Amino acid sequence: MLSPETDSPNVVRPKLYLRIQRQKCSGANGGAGDTMKIGLYSITYRGVWYRGQAVDIFNLVRLAKQQGWEGLELDAERPHAAPMDFSADDRKRLRDLAGEVGLELCAVSPNCDLSSPVPVQREAMIAYVRESIKLAHDLGSPICKIFAAWRGITLHDGLATYDDTYSYNQYGFWKGDRRGFVVESMRELCKVADDYGIVLAMQNHGPDVVNRYQDVLSLIQEVGSPLFKACMDINIEPEADSPEHAREMASVSGALQVHSHMNGEFVRSPDGTVELAAGGYFDDHFWGRQVAYPAYVDALVSGGYGGYMNWEFCHPGLENGKPVGIEYVHTQTQMAFEYLSALRTAAEQKAQLTAAN
Numbered sequence: 527m528l529s530p531e532t533d534s535p536n537v538v539r540p541k542l543y544l545r546i547q548r549q550k551c552s553g554a555n556g557g558a559g560d561t562m563k564i565g566l567y568s569i570t571y572r573g574v575w576y577r578g579q580a581v582d583i584f585n586l587v588r589l590a591k592q593q594g595w596e597g598l599e600l601d602a603e604r605p606h607a608a609p610m611d612f613s614a615d616d617r618k619r620l621r622d623l624a625g626e627v628g629l630e631l632c633a634v635s636p637n638c639d640l641s642s643p644v645p646v647q648r649e650a651m652i653a654y655v656r657e658s659i660k661l662a663h664d665l666g667s668p669i670c671k672i673f674a675a676w677r678g679i680t681l682h683d684g685l686a687t688y689d690d691t692y693s694y695n696q697y698g699f700w701k702g703d704r705r706g707f708v709v710e711s712m713r714e715l716c717k718v719a720d721d722y723g724i725v726l727a728m729q730n731h732g733p734d735v736v737n738r739y740q741d742v743l744s745l746i747q748e749v750g751s752p753l754f755k756a757c758m759d760i761n762i763e764p765e766a767d768s769p770e771h772a773r774e775m776a777s778v779s780g781a782l783q784v785h786s787h788m789n790g791e792f793v794r795s796p797d798g799t800v801e802l803a804a805g806g807y808f809d810d811h812f813w814g815r816q817v818a819y820p821a822y823v824d825a826l827v828s829g830g831y832g833g834y835m836n837w838e839f840c841h842p843g844l845e846n847g848k849p850v851g852i853e854y855v856h857t858q859t860q861m862a863f864e865y866l867s868a869l870r871t872a873a874e875q876k877a878q879l880t881a882a883n
Contacts, residue, residue: 560832565597567838597632609657716751769821776825792861827873
């Protein structure tokens, strides 16, 4: 039988091996002994949110391990993990390095828009996701995290902004529903995912087609593939600061959720503990928004969620009105690791106490 060490990019894995890969995700809720894992999303160090160079993806594997993360999610854009830049040798080298340091490459994440009414644009995105699925296969990553309709960012002097794409509707000329394009695209991509043993996890990211977790669940139901799952993020829900909503989303999503993200900024209190200072969409309410992470992590852990919650620094970093450097991101990432670790520990202790009683 072929193994992930010997598969070439053009060889489809045997059905037995495909089932093993899928079980990593399909068992994300409720598996015996499973616990939520915490990871780093490489977009944090892509060099667009701070003034400075990107961290090379091979060096980032080592850095993520040094920082304490249990997994690394690869952003499928340059300069990190654009599939067109990764040769067969590159794929083997990255997979081998991750195995050597003991860090799971937990997802490959193309930033895609499957909703374009312009056929050639939509087909280009389908091709991009197909290649990302193949990259995930070659790296041993069980998940491709995807978007329904990612608007993207623009770069000015090397720094990213959401202002251009989120203040302008690029499809304003189209008066029809774009949801159908996403359904058609997902049905095609799920067949490719089936061939390569990869699960597609759609994020509940707006503002188009998908705006909340129910929209993702509705698409999953309509597409009807067991390879189509959810990446649910409480921080980008309209009710991001509601503990009740956080628990509802975890409960209703159940085993359909196989992945999650979190973002924000943190401060260290006088007693050394880490506190959330900002979170959610990078809008007028970012600073001070108290995303219901404690309730969400508690609900995931108590529900037996065994997938990843991955930290991402994904907004323009500013300090005193000026772009921050990479050291600022290092500090935020360290505090994010402490914050998530503490939430998970508290949730696990609560779950153990509940079980004992």
